[in-house]
Amino acid sequence: MINYTLNGEKIEQGNETTILESASKQGIKIPTLCNNEHLTPFGGCRLCLVDVATTGNPEMKKLMPACTAKIGEGLIIDTHSSRVIQARRFILAMLISRSPKAEELKVLAEEIGLPEESSQQTIAEKYMLEEAPSIVDTNCILCGLCVRACAEIPMRDAISFSARGMERTVKTPFEKYAETCIGCGSCAYVCPTNTITIEEVV
Ligand code: FES
Structure with missing residues (x-):
């Protein structure tokens, strides 16, 4: 049995699995783009980042991709901390800057939001315009x-x-x-x- 903490709840799980799978079993949705349960996890898009710490050192949190990182004895995992949300928004903004017309990214932006820009104009507003500046302008987000x-x-x-x-x-x-x-x-x-x-x- 593996005992760990997920969003403050003590979890006991019989088999070693990824954080993504384990969280999903608990009904917790973590956003993903490059994950498919039938394919080998790749950890490419980084949208599924979560905070991971150990009971021995709970303050030493590391951002890890939930699709490749495994649950482990004594881990303390937070799937929606403010640091995690900020990291996901930043990554999503980068993906949108590459592929401003990709519908999937727009849906995710609605779900998890995007970072505020200093000018108060959100990246969502800026990049979702048809004539948005684009670094590459392709729908391919290189999820692999x-x-x-x-x-x-x-x-x-x-x-x-x-x-x-x-x-x-x-x-x-x-x-x-x-x-x-x-x-x-x-x-x-x-x-x-x-x-x-x-x-x-x-
Ligand atoms: S879904 Fe985990 S890195 Fe893409």
């Missing part, structure tokens, strides 16, 4: 779900991440037609922002 789906379901590795930083994208090898693609549509199915679409070619 499509890459993992392709690698883990049909096991084809037809797409992968390419380049780093601002140039980072998901591509087929050498941007050519991927010979290994079987057109199963797994990548499009898991894409949270509908960036990947399936086209029937006859």
Whole structure:
């Protein structure tokens, strides 16, 4: 049995699982973008950050992604502390600055909010305008779900991440037609922002 504290409640759980799964069993919703229960957790979007401390040192809190971090004996976990909320809002604002038109991000912004800007104009107002300034302006939020789906379901590795930083994208090898693609549509199915679409070619 693992005994830990979740949002002030003592929890006793039989098996080692992620914080995300355990919180979900307790009816606590943690926002996610790059998680899919059928795929290996990746910890890419960081929206699921939670505060984690130990009973031995409760003041030493660390922000950890709930989708990859496991529950453990004596842990004190807070899924909605003000620090957590602020971190999620900041990350969401960064994602929106990259993909201002992604509907999924707008829905999340409604749910968890966005940080206030010093000018009093919220990032939501600023970035949700059609003509919003955008760093990259793509609906792809680099959650990697499509890459993992392709690698883990049909096991084809037809797409992968390419380049780093601002140039980072998901591509087929050498941007050519991927010979290994079987057109199963797994990548499009898991894409949270509908960036990947399936086209029937006859
Ligand atoms: S859902 Fe945990 S990092 Fe994306």
